[in-house]
Amino acid sequence: MASIRSDDSAGKPSVHSIKYRKVDGTIGYKRHVTKSFQHMPGAGKFRGNINTNHEFLFRNLDEQDPEKQHFRIKIDLLIEVDGMIIDHTNGEYNGNPNFQ
Incomplete structure (x- = not known):
């Protein structure tokens, strides 16, 4: 999750690819x-602290309509970021084929 930054060292927005599970x-x-x-x-405001919000707010750069560019994803629904698989099991899986 630390690799998802708002900007890079030059101050430009850091661009990522994400894969996620929909509801x-x-x-x-x-x-x-x-x-x-x-x-x-909407009525509720987005809280930037992911520890209390449990979601990321992203901007889709491929979406042409500015009204549809911003979207939220619950952290637990993220599967991959920049091709790296996210392990939500806290290391319990570790490639074990017998893990249930």
Whole structure:
């Protein structure tokens, strides 16, 4: 998760690719996203601290409509970031084929 930064060393937005599980169980993929802190429409405000919010706010750079660029993903639904698989089991899996 530390690799998801809002900007790089030159101060430009850091671009990532993400794969995630949608609420309906299907897999989603976005090729070019940046971390975002912009509030989304609605009554609730986005809290930038992921420890209390449990989600990331991203901006989809491939989306042309500015109203649809910003989206949220629960951390637990992220599968891959920049091709690296996210292990949500805290290391319990470790490639063990018998893990259930």
